[in-house]
Amino acid sequence: MYRHKATELLVAARTERVRHDVGYNSRFGRWDALAGVRTRPQRSFEGLAALYFPPELHPVVTHPLVAGRGEDAVEWLLVRRLHDYLDFTSELESLGVIPVATAISRGRSGLHLPQGMRADAFKIVTDEAWHAQGSYDFAQQLQRVSGVSPGRSHSSPPAFAGRLDIIRDGLADEVRGVEAIVFAVVSETLISGVLSAIPRDERLSKSVRDHVRDHAEDEGRHHVYFRSVLRHLWSALTPKERSAVGPCVPAAIYAFLEPDYARVIEDLRLVGLSERDVEQVVEESWPKERVVREVSEASRSLVRYFCEVGALGDPATRSSFEESGLMVCG
Numbered sequence: 001m002y003r004h005k006a007t008e009l010l011v012a013a014r015t016e017r018v019r020h021d022v023g024y025n026s027r028f029g030r031w032d033a034l035a036g037v038r039t040r041p042q043r044s045f046e047g048l049a050a051l052y053f054p055p056e057l058h059p060v061v062t063h064p065l066v067a068g069r070g071e072d073a074v075e076w077l078l079v080r081r082l083h084d085y086l087d088f089t090s091e092l093e094s095l096g097v098i099p100v101a102t103a104i105s106r107g108r109s110g111l112h113l114p115q116g117m118r119a120d121a122f123k124i125v126t127d128e129a130w131h132a133q134g135s136y137d138f139a140q141q142l143q144r145v146s147g148v149s150p151g152r153s154h155s156s157p158p159a160f161a162g163r164l165d166i167i168r169d170g171l172a173d174e175v176r177g178v179e180a181i182v183f184a185v186v187s188e189t190l191i192s193g194v195l196s197a198i199p200r201d202e203r204l205s206k207s208v209r210d211h212v213r214d215h216a217e218d219e220g221r222h223h224v225y226f227r228s229v230l231r232h233l234w235s236a237l238t239p240k241e242r243s244a245v246g247p248c249v250p251a252a253i254y255a256f257l258e259p260d261y262a263r264v265i266e267d268l269r270l271v272g273l274s275e276r277d278v279e280q281v282v283e284e285s286w287p288k289e290r291v292v293r294e295v296s297e298a299s300r301s302l303v304r305y306f307c308e309v310g311a312l313g314d315p316a317t318r319s320s321f322e323e324s325g326l327m328v329c330g
Contacts, residue, residue: 010103010177011110011236024113024228027221028120034221035123036214037130043214045141049205052146053078053085057193059285060264065277073271076148080267082208083142083150084260085194088158089135089215092187093128095161100184101125104229109181111232120225127218138211151270152263159262163255167248175244179252181233182245186252188219188226189302193294195219227305234309246317249306250324257295259286292325300327 032038055061058081061074103109105121143149160183167179198204199213237245261282268278303321307329312318321328 007108009108009110010100010180011175011233024117026116026120027224028123031120031123031221034217035127035130036134036218037126040214042134042137043207043211045138045145045211046205046207047145049203049208051078051201051203052205052208053082054197054201054204057081057197060268060281063281063285065273065281066268066271069271069273077267077271079142079146079148080151083139083148084152084158084263086135086139086142087150087152088160088260090132090139091158092160093132095157096164096180096187097128097184098125098132100180101128110177111229111236113229113232117225117228117232124222124225127222131215131218134211134214151266156262159258159260160255163251163258167251167255171248172244175241178233178237178241178245179248181229182249183252183255185226185230185233186249186302187256188222189230189305190253190256190299191216191219191223191301193298230305231309234306234311239314242311243314243316246306246311246314247320249311249317250320250326253299253302253326254295254324257298258291261286296326303327304329 052075055074055078058078060066061077066077067074100109101121101124104111104113105118105125107118139150164179164183167183168176171179195212195216199209199216201209234242264282265278268281269275273281303326306312306321312321312328318328
């Protein structure tokens, strides 16, 4: 088994035999002087703030049926949302990014990449392990200070994991594995509302803002790196493979950006809402048109990157993007 794992390629071996002329300019030349794992201490949670999490990023707490449960219920839900963000980060790095970056670093991606990209992938593995550890440690401190447990079972990972399984199951055997690279590209090149908004929100504890800011600064370098990975990936795929993979990209974008409804429903039940009220709160907090609009706006730059590599030249891929409500290039 271990010999197999040491030689197994993430993407079909055909791509390894072809050199693709796609340039690469490293952003990791000063990694030792800039990376959070090298330069910044582990953040300690301090609970001295008016809010644990921005209500605008968790709209269920402003719904009248939830607000009517009182300030304690609202605060509890915001603490749980912060816990979920921290857990999402640890799981995303562990399941979605580190395995892909490891495969690249060890020459097992199935792509013919410059040596500099392999070397930088090692740095990304280190960065992401630090982000996962930091989020885990921060969550432990949050629980001690707030008295609120994350309350999630190890058997119920964040929603993106199940969504990725659905994408993988829908792919033909010869292109399975590509979804892992696509999702890594998606998650590393999208700037979520949390990463962009929390560091600037002075209603929150400084420790929360600093923790998220540290992560966001590292992700700037990762963004550029995985944009380059996308160029290498798309040039390596045959037209048939592009036609198989391209229509799945919008689902990967939604897997990352769409709310984790199951966890929200669980929390709303725990604050005492009836099943009917839970359903109403979720539907009215995230109507379909709002979700589509927010996903489309957040993914605008990423969709442009897929346009730049020619992905939307495939009719089925373009149709999938349009049907998903994502903005497409002319």
